[in-house]
Amino acid sequence: MSGLDIFAWLVLLILAASVIGVFCIAGWLPGHIAASRGHPQAQAVRVAGWVTLICGFALWPVALIWAYVDVPASNGKD
Numbered sequence: 588m589s590g591l592d593i594f595a596w597l598v599l600l601i602l603a604a605s606v607i608g609v610f611c612i613a614g615w616l617p618g619h620i621a622a623s624r625g626h627p628q629a630q631a632v633r634v635a636g637w638v639t640l641i642c643g644f645a646l647w648p649v650a651l652i653w654a655y656v657d658v659p660a661s662n663g664k665d
Contacts, residue, residue, distance in 0.1 A: 621654040
């Protein structure tokens with residue numbers, strides 16, 4: 588293998604690691620935002636972030652928006 592082949596493999600490995608890292612951060616982000624904001628459904632937002640990302644990314648922005656939505660607390664008067 589020549590030096591150029593080794594360089595190509597290094598670039599490929601760095602690219603693959605970057606893609607995996609971005610994927611993991613994107614799945615983790617909605618749940619982390621919801622938990623840090625004290626969202627009452629933070630666990631559901633966390634699950635929605637991972638499930639929508641794994642199943643095609645189409646609804647991942649909805650999970651991210653859901654993490655920022657302030658749900659009014661129930662005051663017990665129903």
